[in-house]
Amino acid sequence: MGVCTCVSRAALWPPPPRSPPSRSRYHSAPVPPRPTPRRRASPPPSRCPVSASTRRASPRIRGRGTCTSARSARERSTGRSRDRPPPSPSCPPAPTANGLRVDGAGHLWVIDSSKGVTVYDVRTRALTARFDVTGGAPSLVNDLTVAPDGTVYLTDSLRTVIYRVTPEQLARGGSGTLTAWADLTDRIHSDTYTLNGIVSDADGRHLYVVDMGAGDLYRVTTGGVAAVRRVDLHGPPLTNGDGLELRGRTLWAAQNLDNTLTRWRLNGSGSAARVTRSVTDPALQVPTTLTHDGAFGGQLLVVRSQFDKGGPLGDGTPEEPFTVASVDGI
Template structure:
């Protein structure tokens, strides 16, 4: 799919999402296992937002972020160039880890560092590439088959080491198991992505080509993924394969982008509205209550976030300033923010 088609599709989906929900849904009665405490919205939120580190490219338009669980290094991907940047612990400036266009990569949106020293990097136009973080060597690539539109967006790593990837246009979640990764690495480094879960007919009705599935997070024997246009959250049972919609209390996830899950706490970046939300999941993961919400233009179109050292790191994409969401000139350097109180 060409970059111009991607951009039109992205804008169409975003416009549809905004039109669908102008404000959060009214609070509903709490589901079993969820309290009815009111949502807290921090005041003077700009004081809670500061720069964690800067990115080296003035056309970076960052999209994804990953924290290495072994070293504490942070990796950020560029949506516009395919570069991947690395920020060492304590450093205020990131360096280029993988150069623009490396290995034919057009974009670098979803990123995850696993516990085995590998960095997974999605290319929305092609699939996912897996790198050795020590040597920067490409270990394997998994490509989306066919010529139909696709948009491989975000990914999560489950407890068994399997990677799960959302496709925002095809409405599927792909899976790469450790055995498939080892087989691909041993036989030329190339393989094909195959869908593990199909959301066709499950998502709310929408025009063809609309962006739907976006952020994804792995829990205990389950996955959570967001429909950015419909504003819904879905739970996938990794044992039974059942897909069910999570009951949201106190709001919705329209414009939902990256997700971060720690225990029963789920964070979400809502890109177009410059918002970060925090949700409390019920014990069985079938319901979630909005606990906190922070909206501030200083978030600069947040596309994703990660919890690191007890704090929240947020990618400030500035997609609306000369990027895929609108014309203009971005503020440089591009940065990743620390956000407190959320």
């Protein structure tokens, strides 16, 4: 199936502001622009030089299910020449909020890619617990998933490991540490960025995680010692693979720099997957995460990050308001 056919059938509408008309139909959920902030006194000079991409790392807009809080160049890229090396300990990175998930007990998990994950009570907004990465090796905590039993698994794109936080650890509250539960460095040999999106299946027996550099998908068994197997992909590689979504045996993936969404069908054991649908369209504006919501008629809701417009992946100015796109036909 050709790209043009896929795009026209996927029907994305409307195109982003000031973009040429697209053959696709998107149903976009616009986010109101932020109010003009009050002018504040300039802070004293910092010993750590702040680059343009670091300045853009503060949250810009919030509303209706989206937050375009900035993510660094390291966290959603594939190690190309535009990426900067990890910051030195003497010049720590600005805080980020790049991975979000609400568990069944009403906790909001928020990843700070350079530090770890913070947990809040959704009802009271109180901070419940925090789990930090340790050690001197560069780290980039990227994405997370919540298994049916409440266990949370998190990817690290630089250490190529999966962390695990159990409900018992969360119940203790306070501060804790993230320790590697599954180490994939013996399978993935890369000095750039690797593990990104991660999802759990319905019974919590398996996790699926994408290596955004090589475009591979891995199945990880959760019972006992983590058993890792590369999934046989009958279709194009998941290069630049970012957010994942799994419903039954249907897996969706966002491929950020490729402006692509793909739909896959897993076999009964989850050891192989066949691509069944693909959409590539610049109107996706560097999609970074997605969810399948039955309340929207079974459509995919996709965050359009615009990281290539004045963000970590390109120069220019992002178009406001930022939007979450509802994508038909995939």
